[in-house]
Amino acid sequence: VPQRLVVDIATGAQTYVELDPDEAADLEATRADAAQARATEEAALAARDAARTELAERAALSPDLALIAKAMGLPLDGS
Amino acid sequence: MSFITVAPGQTITASWGNTVRDQLVSPFASASARTSAISALVEGMLSYRSDEKVFEGYNGTSWLPVGWIPIASTTLGSAAASVTFNSIPATYKNLVVVALAKSAPATNFEDILLRFNNDSGTNYANINVTADNTGGAPALLSGSSQTSAPILRMPSSNLNSTIFGGGFAFVLGYSNSSMSNKNVFSLSGNGDWGNVGQFRMRGCSWGAGGGSFTASAVTRIDLISGNGNFVTNSSFQLYGFGA
Numbered sequence: 237v238p239q240r241l242v243v244d245i246a247t248g249a250q251t252y253v254e255l256d257p258d259e260a261a262d263l264e265a266t267r268a269d270a271a272q273a274r275a276t277e278e279a280a281l282a283a284r285d286a287a288r289t290e291l292a293e294r295a296a297l298s299p300d301l302a303l304i305a306k307a308m309g310l311p312l313d314g315s
Numbered sequence: 316m317s318f319i320t321v322a323p324g325q326t327i328t329a330s331w332g333n334t335v336r337d338q339l340v341s342p343f344a345s346a347s348a349r350t351s352a353i354s355a356l357v358e359g360m361l362s363y364r365s366d367e368k369v370f371e372g373y374n375g376t377s378w379l380p381v382g383w384i385p386i387a388s389t390t391l392g393s394a395a396a397s398v399t400f401n402s403i404p405a406t407y408k409n410l411v412v413v414a415l416a417k418s419a420p421a422t423n424f425e426d427i428l429l430r431f432n433n434d435s436g437t438n439y440a441n442i443n444v445t446a447d448n449t450g451g452a453p454a455l456l457s458g459s460s461q462t463s464a465p466i467l468r469m470p471s472s473n474l475n476s477t478i479f480g481g482g483f484a485f486v487l488g489y490s491n492s493s494m495s496n497k498n499v500f501s502l503s504g505n506g507d508w509g510n511v512g513q514f515r516m517r518g519c520s521w522g523a524g525g526g527s528f529t530a531s532a533v534t535r536i537d538l539i540s541g542n543g544n545f546v547t548n549s550s551f552q553l554y555g556f557g558a
Contacts, residue, residue, distance in 0.1 A: 238395075239396065241398045243398065243401065245387050245400060266435065269461055269463070270465050270541050281445065
């Protein structure tokens with residue numbers, strides 16, 4: 237059973253308590269929500285990096301595209 | 316009060332001695348002991364209270380804490396999924412949350428999720444600046460309508476077992492009961508040389524993303540491991556500043 241440490245500042249008590257079923261369900265729901273948000277962020281990051289890599293590869297084959305990308309301030313080193 | 320400079324041949328008088336006393340940091344067991352001991356307060360006086368482990372300065376009206384004031388501190392003696400700071404006093408204007416932690420799952424990094432006043436509604440939004448040493452440029456990411464704020468990043472068990480990480484987060488205006496939102500800003504992460512390193516700069520707002528905009532002070536903070544447990548020896552501190 238997951239447990240949490242409760243630090244009661246008013247009394248100074250520090251107590252480990254096992255999560256009750258409602259708290260355990262909330263813990264899992266909270267983690268799932270955060271994991272979904274993190275996956276969305278990481279997918280966006282991967283997509284951006286892939287787009288930059290593709291741009292760099294195309295620019296290597298096309299001097300004109302390289303000039304346009306440079307003028308727009310877009311990275312051409314795959315970063 | 317003139318500032319005392321000791322000259323050769325200085326005659327020690329009661330007035331001179333008392334002036335020197337008032338320009339030093341005076342230790343007291345408690346505020347009441349200080350009140351009993353000092354008959355004439357002078358603006359700018361400094362004292363130390365051993366009951367609260369805090370330096371305080373007199374501003375001409377009242378004694379105020381100086382610097383970051385320790386509110387609570389804990390180091391896990393056994394693994395836990397979360398840590399709750401309860402009954403946070405409204406003594407200060409702002410808080411600093413410090414975490415030096417590690418999570419148990421066999422991953423590289425996990426987030427420490429922050430929750431205020433046990434509010435599990437979709438009332439948290441965050442903006443996240445990332446820097447990883449595993450390739451890719453720093454990125455700006457964001458999320459909203461979340462049920463917690465991924466405010467700090469810590470290493471997990473794929474990194475060396477003795478590597479801990481984390482960071483600190485400023486909670487601005489936590490004790491202000493007339494503000495409907497609370498903003499948090501943090502720096503966190505860890506570098507594991509030759510393997511993977513991640514750093515994060517984050518901003519989070521509670522109550523601003525679809526929230527009820529109910530003005531309230533923060534009296535409880537939960538720090539939740541985003542995956543698995545915080546391992547033994549993970550440590551967490553709470554400081555207050557601004558009176």
